[in-house]
Amino acid sequence: MKTEQILELIEAVSDSALTEFKYEEGGVKLSLKKATDFSETSAVPVSQSKPVLAGISEISKAEAVVSPGKEEETRAVEGNIVKSPLIGTFYTAPSEDAPAFVNIGDDVKEGQVLAIVEAMKLMNEIESDFAGTITDILVENGDAVEYGQPLFVIK
Structure with missing residues (x-):
């Protein structure tokens, strides 16, 4: 096909x-x-070829933009930044009643699901590209995210 x-x-x-x-x-x-209702929808893994994935989910040691409330604040971050590979709605758990995939302080493995970004009614799993400890979650559950927006800091 x-x-x-x-x-x-x-x-x-x-x-x-x-x-x-x-x-x-x-x-x-x-x-x-x-997806008609977030609580009824299951996650759909994103399958992409390695060259595209490497270009999309850039992980860098840089500055991250964090939005507490309405004010934007820029601060230096130590660690690796996991960025959103697409535009959509960020969710920390597979459903409203389920526990979050990860929390600050959790150790994560390479390939572990960190969150879901819903785009065009499809749930796309955001996976870690490396192992480490979650030191910061830069987006709130249910927030709209942009392509390349920092989501997690992992050391």
Whole structure:
């Protein structure tokens, strides 16, 4: 199945009243779910090729912008910054009733899910690219995030 066909299917399901769609042909399996309510939706892992992932989730030792309330404050941060790979809504847990994926002070492993960013009704898992300890969570649950916005500081 070609990428264009997959994109057409995604668009058709998005525009329809369907909440779930499954397709299988040969060795290709495609499953789409619409998120109608955050508490009903499960996370969908983001699968990307390594070169794209390396370019998207830049991790750097730099300055992070933190927003406490309405005022913006810039401060130097020690550690690695995990940035949002896409625009969407940031969630710390898989559902409203579930515990957060990680908290400040938690040790994380490479590949561990840190949070979810909902984009176009799809839940995209944000995974850690390295091991360390969460020293700061720079975004509140339910906040809108931009591409490249710092989310976590990990030492």
